Amino acid sequence: MYICNVSTGSSEVAVAASSRRLALAVGVNGQPLPGRAALKHAVNDRQDIAQALQQDCCGFELFSPPLLDEQVTTSQVRDAVLDLADRLRDGDFALFFLMNRVKPRLWRN
Numbered sequence: 001m002y003i004c005n006v007s008t009g010s011s012e013v014a015v016a017a018s019s020r021r022l023a024l025a026v027g028v029n030g031q032p033l034p035g036r037a038a039l040k041h042a043v044n045d046r047q048d049i050a051q052a053l054q055q056d057c058c059g060f061e062l063f064s065p066p067l068l069d070e071q072v073t074t075s076q077v078r079d080a081v082l083d084l085a086d087r088l089r090d091g092d093f094a095l096f097f098l099m100n101r102v103k104p105r106l107w108r109n
Contacts, residue, residue, distance in 0.1 A: 019091040019092055019093060020061065020089070020091075020092045020093070021053075021058070021059050021060040021061065021092075021093045021095070022060065022061055022062075022063045022087075022088070022092060022093070022094050022095070023050070023053045023060040023061070023062055023063060023094070023095045023096075023097065024062075024063045024064060024067075024080055024081065024084050024094070024095070024096050024097070025046050025049055025050045025053070025062065025066070025067075025097040025098075026046060026067040026072060026077055026080075026097065026098045026099065026100065027042040027043040027044070027045055027046025027047070027067075027068055027069065027099045027100070028042055028043070028067075028068070028069055028070075028072050028098075028099070028100040029041075029042045029043055029069055030042070030069075030100060039100070042069075042099040042100060043068050043069050043099075045099045046066070046068065046097070046099050047066075049097050049099075050062055050066070050097075053095070053097075060095065063080070063083075063084050063087075063094075064080050064084075067080060077098070081096060084096070
């Protein structure tokens with residue numbers, strides 16, 4: 001595991017130099033839900049976390065172009081996660097960051 005302290009820029013745990021750190025970051029403000037306002041800052045939060053992850057102290061490479069707001073569909077996110085999983089090699093570290101509010105669903109067998 002690799003931990004990056006963004007405020008100090010220090011690495012607390014080292015990762016093998018040959019491993020890759022890939023990040024998939026998604027931000028969707030979305031529509032309001034009953035009793036809840038729409039998120040206002042999810043897209044900005046995604047941009048901030050993406051920028052922080054790319055700092056030298058963290059060393060992440062963004063896996064895909066930004067997946068932001070109304071242009072994002074469930075299938076696009078699913079496909080991006082599956083593509084990321086397919087491209088991982090032994091020793092790689094993947095991070096998936098999703099800033100969104102979702103409507104809970106009841107799943108029944």
